[in-house]
Amino acid sequence: MNVSEWLEELSKIEERFVSAVKENPDFDNIFESFLGKKGELTLLLRKLGEFSPDDKKLLGRKGNELKEKIVKFLEENKNKFGGFKKYSFDIDVTLPPKKLNLSCAHPLTVTLNRIIESFEKLGFSVEWGPLVEKDYYNFEALNFPPDHPARDMQDTFYTELKDEKDKNYLLRTHTSPVQIRSMLKYKPPMRIISPGKVFRSEAVDATHSFVFNQIEGFYVDKNVSMSDLKWTLESFIKDLFGQKADLKFSPSYFPFVEPGAQVEVSCVFCGGKDQNCRVCKGRGWLEMLGAGMIHPKVLENCGYDPNVFSGFAFGAGIERFTMLLFGIDDLRVLYENDLRILRQIY
Ligand SMILES: [Zn+2]
Known part of the structure; x- marks a missing residue:
């Protein structure tokens, strides 16, 4: 195509535009035929690439003049034709809106927040710890020496971190390592709770899971006694479940406490x-917490003189509290995220 052929084509397009306006002034039709993706003028302008810069300048100006003419016509007559039918949106403002699904906190989070609130009233602050933990913090410093049979009480997922010299890592089996980390970090008096996920190689059933949430609590100072522990836990349980909730302490064994107690509600x-x-299971009591006085060896491991300082510690599963608060009798409900069930809880 040479320059004159191009100009001839342009004037033919102009003629066709003029007759289209006279015969069938349809807005969409005019737009599509001349300016649309496959419109005549669009295709002709695309051919400009074949010409020299000088010719391109001249032809481009002529082409754009026609383009502007068509655009001007469409602009001026927009209201007459009712605008772009094809490209306009019909909005019916009277239609009711789509139902919005509002999100809300998961029952475990709700429970945890309530527990935290309860302990904050008693002067505890919150501390978080890592999920992949050093064997030393998870076991050894808590008075579980490497060959101690008590390690078997917690089926453990061991792992290692590539770049670390110390290869003894594991997915923490309880939140107790935060006790060690906090005692090394802060000075007494300290009243701390530490919630979070813990991991054990357990088969899943109505009351067990390989990953669950625990809350750890401890108080270290001079003259902390077992009666402080009892008062603290009683205040907490009654705050959470009401004054009717009863507590029962019975002796139990955990390597990091002495004496140790099983607390039932x-x-x-x-x-x-x-x-x-x-x-x-017909017993009338639920094992809720493990507790006790922090073992002198644990205090020593953190550089505290057990003749000067003492402390209590306790730990509990958050799932257990959630089940009691919301009347859930199967732990698995909390992890399956079945909206039909989660909605019933709220
Ligand atoms: Zn019962």
Whole structure:
């Protein structure tokens, strides 16, 4: 195509535009035929690439003159044709809006927030620890020497960190390592709770999971005694479940406390009246916490003189509290994220 052929084509397009305006002044049709992606003028302007810069300048100006003419016509007659039918949106402002699904906190988070609130009232602050933990913090400093049989109480996922010299890492089996980390970091008096995920090689059933959430609490100062522990836990449990909730302490063994106690709370489901209660299994009591006085060796490991300082510590599963607070009798509900069930909880 040479210059004159191009100009001839341009004037033919102009003629066709003029007759289109006279015969069938349809807005969409005019736009599509001349300026659309495959419009005549669009295609002709695209051919400009074949010409020399000088010719391109001249032809481009002529082409754009026609383009402007067509655009001007469309602009001026927009209202007459009702605008772009094809490209306009019909908005019906009277239609009711789509239902919005608002999000909300997961029951475990709700429970954790309540627990934190409860302990904050008692002067505790919150501390977080790493999920991949050194064997030393998870076991050894807590008085579980390498060959101690008590390690078998916690089936552990061991791992190692590539770039670390110390290869003894694991997914923490409890939140107790935060006790060690905090005691090394802060000075007494300290009242700390530490929530978070913990991991154990457990088979999943109605009350067990390989990953679950714990909360650790401890108080280290001069003259901390078992009665402080009892008062603290009683205040906490009654704050969470109401004044009716009863607590029972019985002796138990954990390597990092001496003496150690198992703390049970009266069954919130059946109050001890249902022999077939799935949760307490007819006992009327639920094992809720492990607790005790921090073992002198643990205090020593953190550089504290056990003759001067003492402390109590406790740990509990957050899932257990969630189940009692929301009346859930199967732990798995909390991880399956079935909206039909989660919605019932709220
Ligand atoms: Zn029960």
